[in-house]
Amino acid sequence: MSVLCIVAHPDDEVLGVGGTLARHAAVGEDVHVCILSDGVTSRYDDESAADDEIERRRDRARRACETLGATMSCYGFPDNSFDTVPLLDLVQTVETELEDHDPRVVYTHHYGDLNVDHELTCRATLTAARPLPESSVDRVLAFETLSASEWAVPESGNAFQPTSFVDVTGHLETKVDALSVYEGELRDRPHPRNIETVRDNARVWGAKAGISAAEPFEVLREVRR
Numbered sequence: 001m002s003v004l005c006i007v008a009h010p011d012d013e014v015l016g017v018g019g020t021l022a023r024h025a026a027v028g029e030d031v032h033v034c035i036l037s038d039g040v041t042s043r044y045d046d047e048s049a050a051d052d053e054i055e056r057r058r059d060r061a062r063r064a065c066e067t068l069g070a071t072m073s074c075y076g077f078p079d080n081s082f083d084t085v086p087l088l089d090l091v092q093t094v095e096t097e098l099e100d101h102d103p104r105v106v107y108t109h110h111y112g113d114l115n116v117d118h119e120l121t122c123r124a125t126l127t128a129a130r131p132l133p134e135s136s137v138d139r140v141l142a143f144e145t146l147s148a149s150e151w152a153v154p155e156s157g158n159a160f161q162p163t164s165f166v167d168v169t170g171h172l173e174t175k176v177d178a179l180s181v182y183e184g185e186l187r188d189r190p191h192p193r194n195i196e197t198v199r200d201n202a203r204v205w206g207a208k209a210g211i212s213a214a215e216p217f218e219v220l221r222e223v224r225r
Contacts, residue, residue, distance in 0.1 A: 004103035008117035016143035018175035019168030025069025090124035112158025162216030165209035
């Protein structure tokens with residue numbers, strides 16, 4: 001089986017679905033991660049400094065994906081500015097990834113995330129994976145991203161309400177190892193984006209699902225063949 005993960009920025013793939021991707025890879029499934037933006041250019045005024053950091057960030061992404069057992073592709077959509085490009089451009093990029101990898105399962109961001117890039121990545125993915133007769137996609141699932149999902153604008157229609165849980169007990173430390181590659185993106189507690197919070201979060205979701213550690217998902221679409 002082929003699995004595709006579509007994310008906005010490097011490190012999103014680990015924060016949101018790292019344990020689940022590692023679990024897929026561990027049983028021999030083909031796992032690919034598509035990263036739509038460099039995740040850093042919005043932080044720099046100096047283009048040359050941004051270029052150097054883009055290369056470092058992509059190298060970290062490659063290492064993180066190797067740790068998870070996944071392959072990777074990167075694109076250059078503007079960081080934290082997906083709302084400045086035509087949605088069609090994002091959709092067509094995701095469609096290309098779907099054609100290249102022919103996945104049965106697709107993971108992406110939650111539509112209610114505070115980060116606009118996450119929101120539009122979800123919309124583009126769901127559009128690209130629409131249930132046409134020739135589509136291979138059976139499931140599209142949205143994951144939470146710490147410091148984006150829980151910080152969303154509090155509206156009744158955009159809350160992350162998981163309906164599916166994956167047991168990542170045996171893969172939590174692989175997720176932690178992959179996340180450790182992104183040391184520059186980690187923060188000290190009480191910020192949610194740190195190793196201990198990631199472990200704690202998995203255990204809390206696991207307790208809610210009756211297992212030791214879990215990653216939660218909201219099912220956006222499922223086709224049973």
